[in-house]
Amino acid sequence: MQWLVPEPDWLGALPPDVAGHIRTLAGLPGFPRHLARFSAVLKKLDKKHEGTAKVLAVEAWRMADKDPVVRQYADWAIRRHVPGWHFGIINDDGRNAIYQEALNRHVRPGMTVFEVGTGTGVLAMLAAREGAAHVYTCEMEPLLVEVARKNIARNGLTDRVTVIPKRSDKVELGVDLPERADLFVAEIVDNGLLGEEALTITADVQARLLKPGAVLLPDQIELRGTLVGGPKCNRFFRARPACGLDVSALDRLGPAAVQSPAGLETDLAEDVVALRFDLATAASYRTAQTSVEVKVRTDGEAEGFLSWIWLRFGAGLEYTNRPPAVSCWGPRIHVFPTPMPVTAGQLVPMQVHHDCKRVRIWSER
Ligand SMILES: C[S@@+](CC[C@H](N)C(=O)[O-])C[C@H]1O[C@@H](n2cnc3c(N)ncnc32)[C@H](O)[C@@H]1O
Structure with a gap:
């Protein structure tokens, strides 16, 4: 094959020397495998070659995406x-289902819908199926x-449905999107709520690309949480005795936050809202720090603050991954440096800091 x-x-x-080597490899049988392997070598050679290596890995994959060896060597770049x-x-x-229900409730025939983050195209297609006149959806990847x-x-x-191959902040009204949209839908909330920059993206879209009073799905987002403890919770951040040996000197190197194991007991304290954002108010978001008090329900030892997300899609339609719910979104534990003894009725103040992307939660106690 040529x-x-x-x-x-x-x-x-490509850099001329790399391009020359690839022209030589192209003459060999099984060229995509050679190309994929070469990309892995180039990546290992020096950090500065990583961009070139990624291009080569993706091109090898394009030529032979079903070849198992190519897939093994190109995987890092595709990921x-x-x-x-x-x-x-x-x-x-x-x-x-929650997005389908939200779109079913809010899309009206004739609406122009705008989405940020097409992915597979699922939400854009659902909006079209619910009767939108046209859906414009942008994807940066x-x-x-x-x-x-x-x-x-x-x-x-x-x-x-029109896919706009751009990051949302590069989408231009009158060029990519013919008119301001009636409805904005996006699934750009990660486990920590703000990691995909939902605040900044929504504020930008609302200012430039939506009609006044446009429907936002979701329209409110929150990070909620409570205290957690118990033996199930701490295996990823406290070193227990191993074969009768005290190995707890490792604890000082423990992570500040971890993904929570599934099915945690969460009855140590009451639930609180750590962060709340009403996206429809089009605020200009800034770094902020607040304090919330968590009321303890039963005596015990708190190992950290367990957080999860809560989304609202207009009044009366809510979604949360609060344990024990099983969801693609995973709750997170913001780990206390040492276990904290707590007693029923006690109020534990938590500090909540965000920079519009990352949320940090800790206790000063
Ligand atoms: C969580 S996925 C959701 C994909 C799809 N909408 C769904 O619900 O299955 C978010 C997508 O948004 C894209 N994305 C994130 N920020 C973006 C931005 N500012 N502009 C365009 N695409 C973005 C990512 O590449 C990713 O494909």
């Missing part, structure tokens, strides 16, 4: 573009743009 005839653009954009959690979210029926366009074509919706 792999590089005619020569693709990506080859011309950088498309993290594995995309499968977790698209296979989460509860998540999909080129490999996902290809995926979404294929899915949209497979579902016969190409004339009703």
Whole structure:
């Protein structure tokens, strides 16, 4: 097979010595495997080659995405573009159902819908299916743009859904989007609530791309939580005696926050709202620190503050991954440096800090 005839653009954009080596490799049988392996070598050689290595790995994968060896060597680059959690979210029926219900309630015939973060295209297609006149959806990841366009074509919706291959802040009114939208939908909330920059993105979209009074889905987002303790909770941040030996000197190197194990007992204290954002108010968000008090229910030892997300899709439609719910979103434990003895009725003040992206929660006690 003549792999590089005619020569693709990506080859011309490479450093000349790398491009020369690839032209040599292209003459060998099984060229995609050679290319994928070469990308791995290049990546290992020096950090400064990582960008080039990523291009080569992706191109090897494009040529032979079913070749198991190519997949092994190119995987790191594909994962950088498309993290594995995309499968977790698209296979989460509860998540999909709440967005479907929200779109069913709020999309009216003739509406223009705008989405940030197309992914597979699922939400854009649901909005079209619910009767939107047209859905414009932007995606910053080129490999996902290809995926979404294929899915949209497979579902016969190409004339009703337009994928804009851009980051949301580069989307231009009158160029990519013909008019301000009536409804904005996005699933850009991570386990920590703000990690995908939902606040900044929504504020920008609202100012530039939406009609006044446009529907936002979700329209309110919160980080909620409570104190947690008990033996199930601390295995990822406290070193227990091992074969009768005290190995707890490791504890000082423990993480400040971890993903929570599933099915944690959460009856040590009452639930509180740690952070609340009403997205519809179009605030200009800034770094902030607040304090919340958690009321202890039963005597025990608190190991940390367990947080989860809460989303509202207009009045009366809410979603949360509060344990014991099973969800693609995982609750997080903000770990106390040492276990904290607590007694029923006590109020434990928690500090909650966010910089519009990362949330940090701790206790000064
Ligand atoms: C959590 S996924 C949701 C995908 C899809 N909407 C769904 O619900 O299954 C978020 C997607 O948004 C994209 N994304 C995040 N920030 C973006 C931005 N500012 N502009 C465009 N795409 C963005 C990511 O690449 C990712 O594909």
